[in-house]
Amino acid sequence: MKKSWWKILAVVLLVYTIVGGLLLDVPRLMIVNESIRALYFHVPMWFGMVLMYLISVIYAIKYLRRNDPEADIASAGFAHTGLVFGFLGILTGMIWANYTWGTPWHGDPKQNGAAIATLIYLAYFILRGSLENQEQRARLSAVYAIFAFAAMIPLIFIIPRLSSSMHPGSGGNPGFNMYDLDSTMRRVFYPAVVGWILLGIWIASVRIRLINVEEKIHELEYEKNK
Amino acid sequence: MNWNMKKINSLLAIMIVAIPAFSQEPEMADAMRSEGKIYVVVAILLLILGGLVAYLVTLDRKVTRLEKKLEENRHS
Numbered sequence: 366m367k368k369s370w371w372k373i374l375a376v377v378l379l380v381y382t383i384v385g386g387l388l389l390d391v392p393r394l395m396i397v398n399e400s401i402r403a404l405y406f407h408v409p410m411w412f413g414m415v416l417m418y419l420i421s422v423i424y425a426i427k428y429l430r431r432n433d434p435e436a437d438i439a440s441a442g443f444a445h446t447g448l449v450f451g452f453l454g455i456l457t458g459m460i461w462a463n464y465t466w467g468t469p470w471h472g473d474p475k476q477n478g479a480a481i482a483t484l485i486y487l488a489y490f491i492l493r494g495s496l497e498n499q500e501q502r503a504r505l506s507a508v509y510a511i512f513a514f515a516a517m518i519p520l521i522f523i524i525p526r527l528s529s530s531m532h533p534g535s536g537g538n539p540g541f542n543m544y545d546l547d548s549t550m551r552r553v554f555y556p557a558v559v560g561w562i563l564l565g566i567w568i569a570s571v572r573i574r575l576i577n578v579e580e581k582i583h584e585l586e587y588e589k590n591k
Numbered sequence: 592m593n594w595n596m597k598k599i600n601s602l603l604a605i606m607i608v609a610i611p612a613f614s615q616e617p618e619m620a621d622a623m624r625s626e627g628k629i630y631v632v633v634a635i636l637l638l639i640l641g642g643l644v645a646y647l648v649t650l651d652r653k654v655t656r657l658e659k660k661l662e663e664n665r666h667s
Contacts (some may be wrong), residue, residue: 372651376644383636387629393617567647574654581661 372567378560382406385553392549396465403461405553409561410454411479411521416562417447417569418486422514425507435577437503440510442573444489446565451483466531474530478520485513 386405394401424440427433458476459469470476492509496502525535623629 376640379640379644380637383640384633387633387636393619395617398617399620567651571647571651571654574658578654578657578661581665585661585664 371563375560375563375567378556379564382553382557382560386557389553390549400461400464401550403457404550405557407454407457407461408554409558410450410457412558413561413565414447414450414454415517415521417443417450417565418514418517420566420569421447422510425510428503428507432500434499434503434580437507438576438580439573440507441490441493442569442576444486444510444513445572446569448483448486448490449568450561450565451479451486455479455483471531473525473532474528475521475525475532475535478524482513482517482520485516489513 382405386402391399391401421440421443424436424443428436428440455476458479462471462473462476463469466473489506489509493502493506496505525532528535620629
């Protein structure tokens with residue numbers, strides 16, 4: 366129980382996100398109206414995704430330095446969870462865009478960038494699935510994970526800022542903090558980001574431990590059959 | 592003269608129509624809040640979150656059991 370304080374923190378923060386996110390005051394704005402509350406759920410998906418991919422790339426580098434198979438499994442596990450966050454971010458964004466921009470897929474640079482980044486990470490799992498040899502798979506996918514991360518950052522954070530994205534904070538649009546002058550939304554938004562990220566780490570850790578158990582069972586079977 | 596009057600009249604008409612459009616309050620779900628129905632939504636979302644977290648906890652414990660079992664098998 367001592368080790369799982371951060372899991373309890375994740376649940377507390379997410380409960381607060383739902384209660385505070387729906388009940389506390391938000392800025393009264395045209396077009397977004399009450400849907401501004403989607404910010405507490407849609408944007409943390411992207412924060413979560415980027416952090417999962419970042420942890421994945423750190424483990425990928427760790428694998429390349431130490432040749433530790435568990436680092437490879439951790440790298441894949443975090444990338445997998447990041448992909449789930451990415452899909453949830455795209456889908457929630459499509460629902461929101463349908464009501465504020467008029468169409469689910471607006472061809473917005475940030476939407477397109479996020480879709481391309483998600484496809485790049487899907488290819489990561491195709492690469493992993495297509496290699497039988499454990500060492501070869503670990504090495505190639507670690508190198509690919511570094512390139513995937515390096516491609517994802519400009520696609521999501523730099524290109525939309527240079528072009529005419531409709532997302533707040535991009536293409537000359539003011540960020541949400543411009544409208545949120547009295548910081549009412551930050552009281553929920555920052556805890557929401559931390560809560561969703563912790564939940565993501567929790568899910569990833571369960572998946573990683575499960576795959577480690579699977580690998581050890583394979584090893585035991587292999588030794589027995591020798 | 593008459594033509595100018597028409598122009599001014601139509602300009603006035605546009606202004607009268609436009610003023611409320613600018614000063615209008617964005618529409619928010621205030622009625623839903625005052626009726627207390629927002630608590631229904633909060634309750635449903637909390638239940639879904641609670642259910643998913645409980646499921647994750649059972650999965651977490653199951654993996655812990657597997658890890659322990661594997662450790663025992665290794666030493667035996």
